[in-house]
Amino acid sequence: MNGPTETVDAVVIGAGPNGLVAANLLADAGWGVLVLEATERPGGAVQSAELIEPGFHHDLFSAFYPMAMASPVIAGLDLERHGLRWRHAPVPLAHILPDDRCAVLSRTLEDTMSSVSAFHPGDGEVWATEFAAWSRVREPLLDALFTPFPPVRAAARLARALGVADGLRFARMVTMPAAAWGRERFRGEGATLLLSGNALHTDLGPHQAASSVFGWLLCMLAQDLGFPVPEGGSGELSGALVRRLQARGGRVECGRAVTRVLTARGCAVGVEDVSGARVRATRAVLADVPAPVLFRRLVGEDGLPARFVEDLGRFHWDDATVKVDWSLSGPIPWRNPDAARAGTIHLANDLAGLTRYSTDVDAGRLPEDPMLILGQMAVADPSRAPAGHETAWAYTHVPRGYAWDADRLRRYADHLEAIIERHAPGFTSRVRGRYLQGPRELERDDPSLVEGAVNGGSAAMHQQLVFRPVPGLGRSDTPIDRLFLASASAHPGGAVHGGPGANAAKAALARAGMAGPLYHRVISRLHDVVYAGGPPRPRREPT
Template identity: 45%
Template sequence: MSQSTVDAIVIGAGNHGLVAAALLADAGWDVLVLEGRSKPGGAVASRTIDGFVVDEFSSCYPLGQASPVLQSLELGGHGLEWLDHRPSLTHVSDADDELGSAVQDSPEATAAELDQDHPGDGEAWLKMFSGWRRVREPLLDALIRGWPPVRAGGRLARTLGAAGLLDFARFALLPSDRMGEEWFGGRRAREILAGNTAHADVSPLAPISGLMGYLLAMLAQDVGFPVPRGGAGALGEALASRARQGGAEIRLDSPVAGINVAEGRAAGVRLADGSEVRARRAVVADVSATSLYGDLLPDNAVPAGLRARMERFAWDPPTLKLNLLLDGEMPWRAARARGAAVVHAGLSAKELIGWHASIATGKVPPRAFCLVGQMTTADPGRSPSGTESLWAYTHLPRVPDEAAAGVAAESLGNIEAMFDELAPGWRGLERDRWVQSPAELEDANPSLVGGAVGGGTTQLFQQGPWRPVAGLGGPVTHVPGLYLASAATHPGGAVHGGAGYNAARAALRDSRWWSRPVGTATTKAQLMLQRREPNY
């Protein structure tokens, strides 16, 4: 299908771009995906180092496995196999804990261990999980699929009733620390909640942080922290295969340098090699918000108000990732950590409050907290028998460029010290390592600006109608025919395909004569909102 004119151009073969390509191709559109890297998947990729499969960016996908968007694509027919190893996660905060706080293979098993820590916490866990089962489908639909989430919100209201909806709304707004105190009396359940909250960049004292911890904790019990058999790249390849099945073409090593706008409409793209491709119907951009509005669009196509609002765009913190090739399992003191797919390591629930505060105020936390993935434990084929392919990542404070290397080095030393405390003897197992600094993450994937893996902060002020900037939210931009389909827009970070789904739906809606007026009105409203600079 290599040609100079197609129905839709998708910029970027990340999970959202590939989902959008698959859905548009399924609708009969000619779709061309242009990807700057030499492999599809974006931040869903892996490589092999001396027989060890190492995930380059993301790795475990509870939201991906549970996502109604990815489920609808039936990726199992394209080689994807999810592996759900239990315990799905264990939290370890100090060297005196010889067990760890674990999410086991059944709610009852998890509850039994929580009850041993504090009588009553097991019953509270079962109550929380029962409530999760009740809201699971409408909540995931509301969070991932569709913007604004009117239908899914209606389903949630019908499921819960008026009083139940009010209670759930309060629950969803709770800070994580408060949620832990209201629901549990012991350390273990609170640590499970707090550790899951730390996947985002929201303080445990901030509104909606509880919802983030709750969502991942319940998914850990429900679907686990599953990994694709063979590496994260297997998910990227499955998404690419699914897009190609519908007829989409994916061109690798084809970075896009700019978006062409003609007569006020997105008309195509210009590649780095100088060639151009025209788009009859849509340009879908799976790129960062700063790249779209600061680099790809012509200056005269970006209103002053939008440019001013983008100057306020807030990134999530930089990420430092340490990949270890070990000649044996990680020798954790805590028994539950030794067999877990994921370990939240280094700090207690209360200590995580200070950890977030240090990062937010530009300081390296004195003690490390890490998310640790034990990939061979979760998927035995990831490395030779008797070895472990392990990664650990932590957030860093955002500092001036000249200080970044020092911050990364200090934080790496803190990670090593934390491992010395919680897994003594690990240094003797190290065969090799690969350290990915924030700058190296961005070099490998330009969407990870400054090493930010979430596409922008997940704090409340930059969610929903404020993502990426104050406006209407969702994929529709102020340029007709141009749609944003990345973590920079709702639903935000993580691998779930939601932004790609929403962008494809919007493009298809705008192509139909009976629904086109909705899209036209939305685009005009976006333009009107973004013309003037904000007064507040």
């Protein structure tokens, strides 16, 4: 039996960062907004807690936020007025090689130049050239990334900033593997490892197409802005988004899972929660959940074009993940002191090792020599641990579909600790406690991290722009009128920057505006063309 019905302008499914960004932008426009979150706390993959013992503040999922600091979407919300404070490690990133040499990426350009030049004279000057290119295109490039597709004005500004000759070469770089492009530009291994290691924050290995642009982007952001963290824990970023929303009259209700999107005549009209209670949405429903979850579980395939459903069956998730958190009695005793100053550590492969690791994951093999992405949180923010102690974590990508149980997860965590111990003798003796999350645990703690996929779908070229989440318009609009995809499954994809949420909010506002009927007809016709071969869609305007 259905419960009582309440009415709002918009319902947002999911209180992850994209859902909260979307809700804030709609509230700024004067809409009444209700955010429904399935778990007991807002934030999605941006949460922190004292997981192991009091005084040690752990980030449950994501931890460092260069994209959030760079994002014009996040900047426009002025979250500092709602309690957000950014903190920085002395050095954003260090990549430790098997022989304990370090490639160090510093916020000081001269220091990064010196580090990469130690691997080959002259590489520092090439790095400076790349940073100069980044500085020239930074603003239009970021605008193009976070503008609803197609980003006509931002792309035109980017083209003017690059010019024809450099524009062609930039486009070539975007398509290239990180290892190939790094070897073209640099003679030593250090700079190429920084590029390839950063590319592996996605599911793209150093020899996969388009990994170069992800590695280059994160490297340049680290050089420019660092890898910042919210003071007190990642949950402070989510907390600032919630406080801002509440100040504008929006509401967040946790522990209230949505089980169905309600539709009428091809239009989203509200949602039903796990208790059977319904919420009527007079203007829009926005979903900060993965695309397969939204369309298969909450909408149902029967109400979707057959071609769209067929394409959804080809959706590619990114890799699964294993993560370990530690409370430590002291700093990690790295053999190379350069690593002690870095908030983020890439451990501990050369380029051949990164290639083997990526190949193992792609082939469904559990890597024996994985790349670890490790965070030293008290190095970046001393409030994360008692004085003289450390709060640390490490994660690595693993194959999807691997049969994890508690014993296998424990033994693999022991293996990861042994890798750290080789480069930081005495590490294991400083472990006071640890908390393990395999793919199953990550999905349990945040249902949007399906089997530990942290980016809402593969970052490969075939699933970007107009191919994300399926071949279409590259927009948040869906084949269901007034239903908008606001998660990382939509363009511009994963990482914490608010882009998908902002795009969904802008689309919802456009659909509800004075030109809304025309907007609906255009989008509907385009969907009919893209998904030709599916069932006919209704032409009547929804009431």
